[in-house]
């Protein structure tokens with residue numbers, strides 16, 4: 001048995017064996033280019049289209065509204081830049097709104113559009129739980145607002161935004177709404193209609209699919225322009241030969257996740273609550289980050305007084321527990337997490353964060369090991385006996 | 386349980402072989418590297434030469450090849466406080482500090498050792514050419530077996546508490562042997578710059594650095610000869626070192642050398658080569674490796690610079706922390722701020738900082 005315990009599923013997940021099985025022949029035997037006219041091309045196109053169908057079913061949208069990309073990051077870039085580029089050509093509206101706890105894929109893209117291309121940018125505050133207040137969004141909307149991008153669930157603190165409530169506000173003013181659902185996919189309902197979103201990003205490796213593959217939902221007929229030139233793949237919106245094996249793998253992974261998500265949610269929520277409750281009880285000067293209930297079933301996140309998050313991760317690794325910290329950085333250059341500062345924590349406290357993210361295969365024994373070891377490690381690091 | 390050992394890794398061949406040797410001996414080894422402060426700057430991209438992204442990547446690759454964990458610890462603030470500020474203060478006060486000694490004392494055998502022990506290690510190992518030996522109940526610091534590579538000088542400020550938790554796995558080998566071992570272990574034999582001295586400067590130009598970071602200490606003043614006659618002007622005493630010939634800026638029949646820097650009168654004293662040379666020096670902040678100061682006069686070999694040859698001398702202790710040294714032969718470049726380190730045979734007894 002592998003005694004290492006993986007509690008970093010928010011960073012990435014293992015590929016499900018069934019997913020792997022679907023992918024392998026697509027590398028070796030059914031390797032055609034979906035654009036080709038012959039037998040191989042037709043088989044690949046069939047697989048590509050079936051995958052698109054699977055994903056569109058999970059998202060409750062049309063197949064031509066799904067664009068495959070190389071990652072969650074590319075989906076986020078394409079969403080913001082595609083909307084921005086079209087707006088630029090129409091030469092009028094140019095204001096965007098994002099939240100202050102977005103992933104860098106959104107945050108840095110929005111900053112890039114602002115600093116290099118002159119877009120106006122509003123960054124919405126969040127409350128102490130990391131939630132965007134609907135009235136803040138309503139107040140931020142201007143005449144020239146074209147797009148709001150607010151993530152569905154946060155990668156660091158797991159907080160889930162009230163997307164349908166927020167998108168109602170933009171709908172009333174005819175403003176497009178994008179959500180980064182990279183963390184949510186596989187754990188939450190992805191129905192774009194009930195969420196009321198016009199664009200949504202997902203990424204395969206967060207729900208037991210392969211890395212390096214993502215998708216962007218783009219609602220039909222919204223003003224959007226391709227940002228990449230080349231062939232006419234993906235409705236002309238994303239040039240480049242489709243990565244059929246990974247696309248099929250991602251589709252299979254999403255299908256599996258959707259079929260079992262109720263059971264997984266019950267199991268993970270219970271283990272997550274055990275983690276949160278025990279850690280808060282056992283460890284002094286420790287606080288939960290994010291919302292107690294409105295959070296991803298797999299995410300337990302904390303900050304500790306008087307602890308360096310980077311060193312905490314190293315110490316946990318020494319004890320065979322894989323976790324992460326908002327401030328952790330492999331090159332020893334810790335910066336306080338933007339997300340934790342946005343929810344009002346001091347930069348000192350923000351440097352002492354821990355994210356434990358469980359997965360569908362995490363078991364009770366593993367959780368028990370973590371909740372016995374963590375208090376010991378923390379008190380050793382604090383130098384308290 | 387197998388002993389856990391932290392290895393300070395630099396990405397260079399020495400520390401890589403050190404890690405491999407320990408791993409082969411069956412220890413539970415993990416690699417560790419410190420992220421140190423560096424002057425923001427173009428040429429180095431604001432990266433300290435001791436822990437540039439390339440060296441981090443190299444160390445990480447080596448650790449992965451050896452199948453050991455590898456971590457990078459942030460030490461920018463402590464390094465700045467105890468090494469960079471020290472460097473600026475000392476230069477400003479007219480002496481020529483040795484930041485590597487300070488770093489070994491406060492950072493490697495301070496911060497890093499402390500963190501390593503806290504992570505469950507019993508020892509910190511490094512790729513230094515030096516040896517530790519336990520004799521009776523005392524820990525000895527010995528020169529590395531490769532005389533040309535010995536680094537004990539820079540380690541002379543540590544003590545029993547540190548040595549007890551220290552391993553130098555490559556100290557008993559020669560550099561050539563280490564290169565062979567690296568090949569045997571299939572490790573890359575990347576050479577680091579021989580000296581990472583002043584690793585935190587953007588451009589290795591300490592004079593420029595001092596101008597920028599301690600402009601107030603750069604007060605122009607008179608240059609005199611040893612008789613006290615003014616013969617020119619200097620641009621700030623921190624810019625000169627004892628024994629220096631080039632860059633004094635005075636043309637004379639015979640080349641002139643820096644003899645002394647008088648901080649109280651802000652005077653630079655220079656003269657002909659024949660005036661150089663001293664065989665008396667006084668030393669303070671003495672560290673005794675054994676933890677037991679010697680009070681009687683004794684014979685020892687003294688090394689006055691990292692790369693200098695050791696010379697025979699009398700050590701004349703004044704008290705636990707201060708002593709005088711009488712060299713058998715005069716030396717031209719005795720430099721206040723550098724360490725005087727004493728040896729008997731292979732054993733480093735300790736060292737102190739040269740005052741005059």
Ligand SMILES: Cc1ncc(COP(=O)(O)O)c(C=O)c1O
Pocket residue numbers: 011070071072073074076103105151153154155180182183203204212213214
């Ligand atoms: C919220 C969020 N958005 C975007 C991304 C980027 O996805 P990818 O790793 O596929 O580029 C991640 C993953 O780290 C994420 O958590």
